[in-house]
Amino acid sequence: MSALLIQHITQIATPLGKRALHGKDMGKLKVYGDGAIYIRDNVIQDIGTTREVTARLGDLTDITVINGAGKCVVPGFVDPHTHFLFGGSRPEEFIDRLSGVPYLELLNRGGGIRSTMQATRQSTAEALYQTGYGILQDMMRTGVTTVEGKSGYGLDLETELKQLRIMKRLEADTPMTIKTTFLGAHAVPPEYDGRSDAYIDYLIQSVLPLVQAENLAAFCDVFCEAGVFTLNQSEKLLEAAASLGFKCKIHADEIHSTGGGGLAARLNAISAEHLLAVSADDLQALAASKTIAVLLPATAFCMRKPFAPARKMIDSGCAVALASDFNPGSCFTHSIALVLALAVISMQMSVEEVLTALTLNAAAAVDCADTIGSVEIGKKADLLLLKYPDYRFLVYHTGMNIVEQVIKDGRLLNW
Ligand code: NIG
Numbered sequence: 001m002s003a004l005l006i007q008h009i010t011q012i013a014t015p016l017g018k019r020a021l022h023g024k025d026m027g028k029l030k031v032y033g034d035g036a037i038y039i040r041d042n043v044i045q046d047i048g049t050t051r052e053v054t055a056r057l058g059d060l061t062d063i064t065v066i067n068g069a070g071k072c073v074v075p076g077f078v079d080p081h082t083h084f085l086f087g088g089s090r091p092e093e094f095i096d097r098l099s100g101v102p103y104l105e106l107l108n109r110g111g112g113i114r115s116t117m118q119a120t121r122q123s124t125a126e127a128l129y130q131t132g133y134g135i136l137q138d139m140m141r142t143g144v145t146t147v148e149g150k151s152g153y154g155l156d157l158e159t160e161l162k163q164l165r166i167m168k169r170l171e172a173d174t175p176m177t178i179k180t181t182f183l184g185a186h187a188v189p190p191e192y193d194g195r196s197d198a199y200i201d202y203l204i205q206s207v208l209p210l211v212q213a214e215n216l217a218a219f220c221d222v223f224c225e226a227g228v229f230t231l232n233q234s235e236k237l238l239e240a241a242a243s244l245g246f247k248c249k250i251h252a253d254e255i256h257s258t259g260g261g262g263l264a265a266r267l268n269a270i271s272a273e274h275l276l277a278v279s280a281d282d283l284q285a286l287a288a289s290k291t292i293a294v295l296l297p298a299t300a301f302c303m304r305k306p307f308a309p310a311r312k313m314i315d316s317g318c319a320v321a322l323a324s325d326f327n328p329g330s331c332f333t334h335s336i337a338l339v340l341a342l343a344v345i346s347m348q349m350s351v352e353e354v355l356t357a358l359t360l361n362a363a364a365a366v367d368c369a370d371t372i373g374s375v376e377i378g379k380k381a382d383l384l385l386l387k388y389p390d391y392r393f394l395v396y397h398t399g400m401n402i403v404e405q406v407i408k409d410g411r412l413l414n415w
């Protein structure tokens with residue numbers, strides 16, 4: 001048994017609830033002064049003022065006590081959209097894009113996702129594991145306690161399974177909680193050049209059932225984009241996935257408005273992600289649905305694209321989450337500080353909304369808002385102690401990592 005008391009916390013700031021917050025509810029944080037949090041067996045057992053909680057506890061023997069004076073406590077961050085496991089790197093493409101070469105042109109030339117596919121196919125499992133391990137460690141030091149990880153750099157049975165199995169191993173060997181997503185439909189591999197329908201059939205018949213049988217992913221995603229996979233192909237794949245019990249996600253309307261956001265709402269997908277080019281109708285369809293709009297401002301920034309219409313989405317009633325989209329191509333950063341800053345400064349979200357978007361709503365985007373994403377009695381103890389006394393420093397100290405200590409699964413992280 002491990003027991004931990006954080007007392008004299010200058011401020012606790014958290015959204016509340018077990019499901020995503022929509023629209024203006026996203027801005028409603030609960031903010032306490034002089035708080036205390038008592039944790040036992042990885043569950044938050046009590047919250048209140050220091051006087052109340054210590055009185056209820058009585059004897060503090062065998063409890064590790066942490067002083068939270070001068071600090072703010074927020075829920076651990078959830079990064080609900082990443083491609084964190086891959087071989088190789090693509091710095092030359094980053095420079096090419098800066099000089100004006102479009103992202104999809106690089107992919108069509110056989111580069112982009114396909115170049116990472118080659119590198120990932122060629123990497124040993126051990127090399128991928130070691131690189132992934134280091135990335136997870138860096139992520140956790142910036143306050144990420146749960147991360148989603150997508151496959152999609154194998155584009156064949158063997159390597160897709162290899163990616164997902166390594167993510168499962170990493171979850172077992174590290175403190176990070178990892179939610180895995182099957183993204184075999186990330187690009188058409190060279191073996192299926194010009195035969196994208198056949199590739200979708202191959203995924204449905206020969207890959208998805210094995211991913212399911214080995215319980216390697218809870219989610220299925222598809223890159224629904226002009227010149228990659230069509231709306232019909234995306235729908236066909238996701239329907240097959242749903243019938244096997246996968247929850248659906250869509251890389252939707254990232255570069256062109258192809259209707260992916262509307263498809264996500266229609267299929268009752270758990271999330272629609274990117275949405276830089278979402279149409280007005282699809283935005284309204286998302287607002288009327290339970291599908292979470294996962295926005296990735298660091299990708300828009302790195303690709304010099306207009307940001308997703310976050311303000312309009314929230315004002316229309318959408319549930320918005322934020323994520324890094326960390327990957328070796330469109331967005332080689334997992335900086336939470338950058339995501340927070342862009343969301344507030346460039347997307348007109350409030351600091352309260354971004355905190356909800358990176359905690360409770362991000363947890364909902366990976367289907368675990370009932371157990372994480374807020375600082376509440378009964379939730380798992382994934383918490384951050386910030387080195388400032390007020391959550392607004394998350395953005396005011398622009399671009400800086402202000403996470404001082406991470407409490408993961410009820411224990412002070414030392415990793
Ligand atoms: O979310 N757009 C598709 N997938 C990633 C990029 C992957 C890559 O370029 O390697 C994204 O932006």
Ligand code: FE
Pocket residue numbers: 081082083251325327
């Ligand atoms: Fe992505």
